[in-house]
Amino acid sequence: AQSVTQLGSHVSVSEGALVLLRCNYSSSVPPYLFWYVQYPNQGLQLLLKYTTGATLVKGINGFEAEFKKSETSFHLTKPSAHMSDAAEYFCAVSLGGSARQLTFGSGTQLTVLP
């Protein structure tokens, strides 16, 4: 079984400041990890994913995340926040193979202050 914990249900940053959204996972096998973003009244959009290979993955809109096996973490970062980044962010884990279903964290609402 797998699980995901997102630390901080609400995060506020100033425009231009670093964005750091935390995600820790639990998995019995090497996981596949995802970050999704949800804008108000919309579906989920894939930001980035880690499956195998390079542990630092870059996604859309300037976001990146680093898979750290020793810390069982997959934190999402962006060097400089923009007002348009305000949204809810979800971390998700999959075991891969035949167990492709995603398990989601509870989400982090990001507010960007002017």
Add this chain to the structure above:
Amino acid sequence: NAGVTQTPKFQVLKTGQSMTLQCAQDMNHEYMSWYRQDPGMGLRLIHYSVGAGITDQGEVPNGYNVSRSTTEDFPLRLLSAAPSQTSVYFCASGNLGGYTFGSGTRLTVV
């Protein structure tokens, strides 16, 4: 445009009524799934399918049925709606490279 199409976008049901939420994808994905989203709980898996004719239960399957007669379609049936099923429902399809989500169905059961 390619993607996942969900209908309807909004629905109000009375307790005890039944209905079907439709989901269709045109990307030829074998894997499809249904989630419900409730405040503070993220998305929880209801049912999923790894191909036509194959379905399985997720984390919260009670009160819901699914079938997968074609690769493209994966409808979700509420047999007897209850207020606890008030939620936003998302359909997704994809593979290990990522999953594409529909825009959701907001369901209210009164």
